[in-house]
Amino acid sequence: AQSVSQHNHHVILSEAASLELGCNYSYGGTVNLFWYVQYPGQHLQLLLKYFSGDPLVKGIKGFEAEFIKSKFSFNLRKPSVQWSDTAEYFCAVSNYGGATNKLIFGTGTLLAVQP
Amino acid sequence: DADVTQTPRNRITKTGKRIMLECSQTKGHDRMYWYRQDPGLGLRLIYYSFDVKDINKGEISDGYSVSRQAQAKFSLSLESAIPNQTALYFCATSPGTGNNSPLHFGNGTRLTVT
Numbered sequence: 001a002q003s004v005s006q007h008n009h010h011v012i013l014s015e016a017a018s019l020e021l022g023c024n025y026s027y028g029g030t031v032n033l034f035w036y037v038q039y040p041g042q043h044l045q046l047l048l049k050y051f052s053g054d055p056l057v058k059g060i061k062g063f064e065a066e067f068i069k070s071k072f073s074f075n076l077r078k079p080s081v082q083w084s085d086t087a088e089y090f091c092a093v094s095n096y097g098g099a100t101n102k103l104i105f106g107t108g109t110l111l112a113v114q115p
Numbered sequence: 116d117a118d119v120t121q122t123p124r125n126r127i128t129k130t131g132k133r134i135m136l137e138c139s140q141t142k143g144h145d146r147m148y149w150y151r152q153d154p155g156l157g158l159r160l161i162y163y164s165f166d167v168k169d170i171n172k173g174e175i176s177d178g179y180s181v182s183r184q185a186q187a188k189f190s191l192s193l194e195s196a197i198p199n200q201t202a203l204y205f206c207a208t209s210p211g212t213g214n215n216s217p218l219h220f221g222n223g224t225r226l227t228v229t
Contacts, residue, residue, distance in 0.1 A: 046217045107156055
């Protein structure tokens, strides 16, 4: 069965620090990969996605993620965080071309950016 | 107006009561989903529906049922609520084309079972 692991449960950074959130998945086939963000009190929003092609994916608000197939990883990065990036971040995976497109979510990483 | 609307936003109910959470969408998407979010557990899929005549169980369907009344409406019911169903519930939609379409989420329903 598919699973998604986010090893950082809670990250605290100062503004302008660099960010990297880890995401590893377990699935032997081709996958689609997503990062969602949930700002305080809001619903989840898509940050970026990877389907195929260039493994370095750029998303909104200066975020990017790199798909490393050999490591089953899809880590999220941002060179310089802002206070407004305080949110919970979820990595998710779906199987490509399967019978369903339901997403499997990781447990989330809560990011707190201190001004 | 929100594309995916959930009602109510908040609900407190007692153990044993029946409760229904509603979800409606104006996006014209075929696929609808119900997830619950618990601290430290992320989002887990309860039920999903690919069209009006298609209902499928997710990973944690026990204690829940759903109804897809129309393409735009997908309701989640707790027949007899229990305290460990206290959670934040999200409805989501996606287009019916392909398996790589991102989900569009509603604003969530915070349910507390006492």
